[in-house]
Every structure is written in structure tokens, then in C-alpha cells.
Amino acid sequence: MHFWIEAAERDWAIQTPTGECCVRLGDGVEARLTPPYGQLAAEDVRVLPVAKGAGSPEWVLVAGQQVRLHLNGEPLQLGLRVLRHKDEIRIGGQRCYFSTEELAKVIAFEGLAQPVFCPRCKEKIEPGDLCVRCPNCGAYHHQSERFPCWTYAPTCAVCGQQSTELDAGYSWTPEML
Ligand SMILES: [Zn+2]
Ligand SMILES: [Zn+2]
Known part of the structure; x- marks a missing residue:
């Protein structure tokens, strides 16, 4: 997930938060990306991950009473x-957009509790193997180079x-609106 923040008229900056951090939504307003703990102050904005099974989490936007948020x-x-x-999230004069889109990137496989088999070649993916998670x-x-399974076809095998x-x-970018 990431946020598109309008830095100036029609000028969009991407913020891709990882872990626990602040997303600057502009105008001095920061959304804190935290697990759901602690008290919410009246001027707080938070984006909380809510796990939903094995997939990526859902994100819940929470705002304190004094935040003028649309x-x-x-x-x-x-x-x-x-x-x-x-x-679209609007706080005061500041606009930003939330997007769940993620980019495919090559990573070294860290291993999972269960063995993982590549859906393209059916071979096991070993820890350390270069791979892409759809x-x-x-x-x-x-x-x-030896197993270009992800890019073998135009779309994901699964x-x-x-x-x-x-x-x-x-x-998708806000410029398409
Ligand atoms: Zn493969
Ligand atoms: Zn897929």
C-alpha cells in the first residue's frame, strides 16, 4: 500500500510506509502507522493494519475528534x-489518496513454515532463491537468469x-482522475 500526497497542484509524491512509521499527509498533519494500541488523542490520525487471514492486511483510518478529515x-x-x-483523504486543504497497489519486485526468498513451490515450473523455491511475490x-x-518463471508469461501464473x-x-495514479 502507499499514499499519493498532493505536494502542489497536480504534483503528486508517493509515500510507501514500511513498518511502524509516520506518513506525512501535508500541512503538518501526520498519520501514524501503528499497531492498534495506545490512546487516540483528539488531533491524531492513524492508519492501522488489521490482519485478515493470510493475505495482506486491511488498513483502517482512525481520526481524533478535532481532526477535520473528509x-x-x-x-x-x-x-x-x-x-x-x-x-481520497482530505485534511484541511491537503489532499491525498490511498492505494493498495504494490509493485512486483525481485527479492531473495526468506523461506516460510511450509515448503513453497513455484506455480510456473512446479519446482521448490529454496531460501535465498531470487523470486517475485505476486x-x-x-x-x-x-x-x-536460470529460472525466469515470473516474467515467463505476461501475467501471474496463479x-x-x-x-x-x-x-x-x-x-493507477491520481493523475488519471
Ligand atoms: Zn519456477
Ligand atoms: Zn498473482
């Missing part, structure tokens, strides 16, 4: 809501929806 043009009901891809469905595929282009960039 989500897709509406005041935030009850001070919280699950964020959806392309949601950002859409989470399936691991080899991606090395979901068939994710493009396997490695430098394609984001398919």
Missing part, C-alpha cells in the same frame, strides 16, 4: 473506516491478473 468528500463517520483502493495474490515465483512487467510502475 474521506471521499464525506466527514469520517464514527471517526474510523476501512480504507479502499483510490480513497502483489495481487501473494504467490511466489522464481525470477533469476491469479492471471497481475502483469509480470518488472518496471511497469503503478497502473
